[in-house]
Amino acid sequence: MLKRDCQDREIVVQYVDMNETTPKPDARATIKVCLEPSCCQRGAENVLRALKLGFAPEEALVMPASRCLSGCGMGPNIAVNDNIIRGVAPISVVEKVRSELDNPSCKADGIGSRSIDDLDSVLDDIDLLDSHDKA
Ligand code: FES
Numbered sequence: 001m002l003k004r005d006c007q008d009r010e011i012v013v014q015y016v017d018m019n020e021t022t023p024k025p026d027a028r029a030t031i032k033v034c035l036e037p038s039c040c041q042r043g044a045e046n047v048l049r050a051l052k053l054g055f056a057p058e059e060a061l062v063m064p065a066s067r068c069l070s071g072c073g074m075g076p077n078i079a080v081n082d083n084i085i086r087g088v089a090p091i092s093v094v095e096k097v098r099s100e101l102d103n104p105s106c107k108a109d110g111i112g113s114r115s116i117d118d119l120d121s122v123l124d125d126i127d128l129l130d131s132h133d134k135a
Pocket of ligand 1: 034035036037038039040068069070071072075076077
């Protein structure tokens with residue numbers, strides 16, 4: 001907006017609306033459910049339904065994952081704030097996710113809250129991917 005200053009010069013003025021609040025970052029958890037065929041065959045749609053019933057919209061954003069989360073044979077698989085949790089069941093998934101939210105697993109390695117015993121299968125998956133890449 002143009003305005004005249006004290007010396008009658010034309011100046012550009014920007015007003016800041018003090019009533020306008022800065023948007024807060026979304027504090028909700030993001031829960032993605034794999035709905036690819038392998039996870040669907042293992043009940044992923046019921047997992048999605050249980051999560052939507054178990055979390056209020058202001059608590060968590062529950063949505064289908066945009067892609068397979070890998071480790072398909074261990075599904076249904078979900079991602080809680082990008083941490084992968086494998087082999088969830090509709091009856092216990094809400095409790096499992098709440099536990100993950102209370103005590104988040106490491107994000108850096110992307111293996112989620114899997115036990116150390118499950119890491120062998122992660123390495124097997126990596127080996128399998130490597131062999132496919134070389135073929
Ligand atoms: S089909 Fe669900 S993780 Fe691959």
